[in-house]
Amino acid sequence: MDMTAELTKRTEQIENIIKKYLPEEEGYQKQVIEAMNYSFLAGGKRLRPMLMLETYRMFGGKSEVIEPFMAAIEMIHTYSLIHDDLPAMDNDEYRRGRKTTHIVYGEAMAILAGDGLLNFAYETALTALQTEQTPNVAKALLVLSQKAGIYGMVGGQTVDVETDQTQSVTRDQLDFIYKLKTSALIEASMLIGAILAGATKSEQKIIEEAASEIGLAFQIQDDILDVTGNQEVLGKPVGSDAKNEKATYVTYEGLKKAQEDVKRYSKHAVNLLESLVVKNEFLIHLVEYLIHREK
């Protein structure tokens, strides 16, 4: 399988699905919608909706009910980036090679665009109840909200911000941050795919664990790329963690151990996926590909 070509094709398919759910740029509130769409359309790997769709397919899912959830998870991811880039948070001026939202639209509008996107994620996901009012859809909505909140992504962000401010982090806190800040949304993505396709409870458990490992591997690879990556390929400055004296997996464990652990976590995730009765070859390739990514 030519993964680069395959990924390009599939990313485009995902884009076509999730773009359908964006709001029209019209009305007096046009500016906030523009800011929301500017951030949402800045590109990116669309990893979360892709993992969601592929997990859904793996368990035999065939309906369009997955689509609003795919858009919603990407909206939640995007809002978190907008708020994360704000001056009071990471104060980043560039992301994916483009100016960040508050640089283009101002800080007030960036705060509102983030709020608007988070809320719109729920407006979008909730439309699934109009298509299928089933216990699975209800469960999927609950998972989405829980993994995005204070016991998921927002919780991870909080500890990340706090430990940055105190400039001290324990290994336990670091694990907590990675598990919540990054893994939580990956877990939501794959778990929602599994739930909506009717996977059993024990299958859901395996998927959640695999997703957690994928998230971990993904985040550590991110830290590695901040040390070894190419600025032009990444679309953002490298060395920012070191500049900000940010404690990462790499500063804790060293580059070599970090690289080994990315492979180890990915391998474990693949083993978990291969332990299932159902199969999705592309999903396995995708997980393996993430280890070697350069951006």
Added chain:
Amino acid sequence: MDMTAELTKRTEQIENIIKKYLPEEEGYQKQVIEAMNYSFLAGGKRLRPMLMLETYRMFGGKSEVIEPFMAAIEMIHTYSLIHDDLPAMDNDEYRRGRKTTHIVYGEAMAILAGDGLLNFAYETALTALQTEQTPNVAKALLVLSQKAGIYGMVGGQTVDVETDQTQSVTRDQLDFIYKLKTSALIEASMLIGAILAGATKSEQKIIEEAASEIGLAFQIQDDILDVTGNQEVLGKPVGSDAKNEKATYVTYEGLKKAQEDVKRYSKHAVNLLESLVVKNEFLIHLVEYLIHREK
């Protein structure tokens, strides 16, 4: 009816209901939860959950399914205040006689507390699907999300921020801001109460219109109090609109016309409520009371 005593009693009942849904202050992410609860517990009139509960009761609603929605609407209201007070927005240091969230917890934590509360509102409201998985609950969730977002409250905030920046606002924009920024959540409150209690489509329409008028009257009264109010009673500085050269209903129409219009809108809302077959005497008194409030 001694409205002041009655309101105190009922506000306490509401507080007891909505407090049950707050997250425990524990775990590594404790700080963001503290910031969320600090803001949520700062007091306030609890007008939105009160209007929701009273509308629910009016249409004969008796189940506990209303409770997570009562908590959720107050969480959404609270998050909007936290973000609205931020330096990049209104830059307010006091609210309800207490320091605002970013003053106590810092700007980054205030942004995250707002995000956390907005998200937790959905985590909370979605639990209603576990109690009752009915089309009415699904509809109520959708209404909640739509009235809170870019076609509701966030949309109103956007135009408010924009017209503040350009220091020019048309009457049409001002109406748009009031309708979305304030009325939208009041509409959500009463409409959700009506929907969950099984009101008919035409009853829902009347409730939504009455709520819109109540919101309008409430917001204009807010502007009036900013001119005529007592700082100690209000718990925040008066004259802030004038200081910020903010265009309000009062600057547009003058104090006298504004005061008349509060009465007119409230009267219209009361007439709408009285046109229904069902009755709730306290709800009528509450709407009339809001005209005379001093904070």
